[in-house]
Amino acid sequence: MKTSARERIPGLALLALAMVFSVVPMASMLSAALQPQGTSPSGISWPADPQWHNFVDAWRVAEVTPLLISSIILVAGVVPVAALIATMAGYALGQLRIPGGWIFFVLLLFGLTLPREATIVPLYYQIRDLGLLNTRLGLILVLIGTFMPFAVFWMRAHFLNVPPELAEASAIDGATSWKAFRHIQIPIAMPAIASLSLLLFLWTWNTFLQAIVLIDDPSRRTMAGALQNFVGQYSTDVVLLNAGSLLIMAPTIVVFLIFQRQFSRALISGAVKG
């Protein structure tokens, strides 16, 4: 009705190419994971006799269950708090344009540029001095702080695009800042908050460096930590290594697929238009 077929075909081809590029490495892992244990697979090929029980073995040796629970606890501690306070700060910077806010913004921008390794050693000693070493709380606090630059940056970008008339109108209505924020701004910001939460969830889940340094007990760490453990223990078996890697990736993929529907709905819903 709108686009001509001639224009569509190269577009679809490009899109298909991008999609294949994104999934091929996973397919390659799956193909290796289904070969008989102890063999040395090659390239991508569907095995004649797929060894699905490799996944059962890998689940057992990688001790996935406790790590799954641990990661869920960490996510529950990090994401809601980080998303809320980042939205508040994004509102203050992008919409209220607080005086001197640029200083905070520049500080955040600066934080955005920081490699994680730049702060990890002092963090260890600081968390130890707070008595939070080897606790999930310590890791949660560190992650919230670490995620602030991007989270606020992202929410600020959203609030910059919200017409200021909205805030002015509510000010004339006599609504306090908090009320205006709670009842007018948050609903409008939901799509941005949703995509931010998704990113925060993934980053928490995949945290490796901080988890290793701040928590000694592997069963209190994240799924990514398990993968590392697994690599160390089973590096001589390509098949089990790939099966274990896929297993450890699986929960995020499943959660993402579930989340994805809400996520898309939020994007499609007209809220963004304001």
Added chain:
Amino acid sequence: MTRLRHRNWQGWWFALPALLMYGVFVLRPLISTVQYSFYDWDGITPATWVGIDNYRRVLSDPALASSIWHAFFLIIFFTLAPVVGGLFVAALLQEIRIRGLATAARTALFLPQIIPGAAAAIAWVWMFSGNGAVNQVLSSIGLDGITRAWLGDFTWALPAVGVIGTWLGLGFCTILLISGIGKIDTAIYEAARLDGAGFLSTFRAVTLPGLRQEIGVCVTVTIIAALATFDIVFMSTQGGPGTSTMVPGVLVYQLGFTESRIGLASALAIVLTALILVVILPIQRFFRAA
């Protein structure tokens, strides 16, 4: 007027929780890193003050210069490719409007972003290996002559590492840009179509300007990812072969954690941070200027 200004100061209450968490768990350790950079310290025994010695060493070390050049080279793969690719894919999804396809494409493209760096590295080391899928594909289209173990080749290892960065960044940029396109009024697209504008001219006249802010975020984040890259290189090549894929992030880690030379590692981290800042600030200014 005065009331509004008063209210603006109150707005700081909204910013305070984020500022506090950020201050305690990022800025304060960062200040410590600056402090450590003036000491010779093994992380355990008392430190000795060495002034700017660590910085002098960092700046005179030839290994550092080449690692910085590598990081800048990676921008092509980490930033340019995902932003350009993400723009086209996002615009195509907007254009094609086949619901199932859009969802499938989003899911597929975002997949790399949701797996841990370690898993990405395992997958790609396997892909790039001598008997991996990359060579399999090349052979199948008659390019046997160029097959090799990509991550072990002095010329191709760095671009190969870059491809992993593209793979990770494409989904991230696409999602951000799709969300941005969602904010552009669909009426503008309809108007453009009624004018008979094709995909490319609509893209140039409507999509691109409307996404200025999101592109700014994408470029900023991915350039930082390129310059401060750590996970991918650490997990795939450890900087090798030779030092052909060595980047500053891995050097910081090696000095700080493997060799326990906290002072030197801190100085390198500070130099890296300063460098990133120098690159990012003009870019940020450019995208902010409306």
Added chain:
Amino acid sequence: MLASLAAAGAAACSPPGEGGRATQDQVAPASVSTDIGEEPIELTLYDGAGLKAVDEALIEAFTAKHPNVTITTRFDPDDVQAQNAPRVLASDDPPDIARIIALGDIVGNGQLTKLDAWAQAYGWEIPEGQLAMYRVDDNGVRGAGAQYTVASGFVVTGLYYNKEIAERVGMGEPPTTIVELEEDLAAAKQAGVVPIMAGNQTGQLIFTVQMLLNDALGQQALNDWVFNAPGATIDTSEAADAVGTVANWVEAGYFPADTNGTDSTAALGRFARGEALFYPSGNWDAAALEEQMGDNVGFVLPPSSDGTSSLAMSDPVSNFAIPAKSDAKDAAAAFLDFLTSEEARQVMVDAGFAPSGEGDAPTTEPGSLNAEVQAAFADLVEADGQVQFVQNATSGINATWLAQTQLLAGGGRTSPADLLTAVQAKYDEELGR
């Protein structure tokens, strides 16, 4: 939160690293006992995750003899364990038994307990070559001085060879001299098989490099270098000749062309599939190779110039020490004592490692690859030929060896002399020389 921020800010003003040092009595206890009594004792053991299975087997055997002791374990990924160890030892609740890799550094920090009193009380008799790996003197030089560790067992390295290919290229017996080895390599090349499999993406060329270094420099010189003896250097013309031999082999195409892009896992797989005549590696690959190759694989110690001396890289599996801040040292020492017992030696051998201490060779399945590896190790101990891995000379030297051997394998990207100069420069820099 504000208070903690203020406190943290105040702390930032003093130089880092004050406090937390162990006392003299913690480092060298005045009284020790070999009797650990009947009261319940809880120990914590800290090791690399790759050793979980074998550590648990050792613990099971130990606690069967001492039912009042329970040992909980704590594992970090293998490479992370080495990095975390100094901090874990400095914490308020350190483990009682811990694997130590950078032994010299950690002793220098005063974080470990001297074991000499227990050695005397138990009457430990440890072969000299092994004891050297446990000792550190007051200047942080290893190889002499007080004893700080006992190994759970040893890794042993040598040459795996493919018997079928050996027959095909006319290699009657495995080579005992370097000259014979070179003949076999040339024959393999002639026959179109890869002479030496090496996954140098993960640094496996070093096995060949050190094999020749061992032969050229001898055990004493290399161990001195690894133990950081004063003035030790590897930047010599003898060493350059040895590395030059490897460079010639690279040039002759004796290694796979894509060695820098092949990791150790892939290398093992390719050797198992019959792609190469030799595969220099260690005991840790024996089980996988036997499973994939059956009777078609053999193992020998590396050859030497004169064909008689046996030298091979052989490091502790876990070099266990007792942290200075441990509060159950007698029980921990009992565990270390147990490591050289017959039961523990059998546990290690069953897991495919070489046993700690000396005594009758533990039993292995006759004719198995493991039996061959164990026999080779027994010969090695007999000849006092254990040489330390050069990659462990300092905490950071492994990265330099990796990068430099990759340049070497890249063909003409570095010269043997430049390689050794670069390694020695890093070594001196790290040791502050």
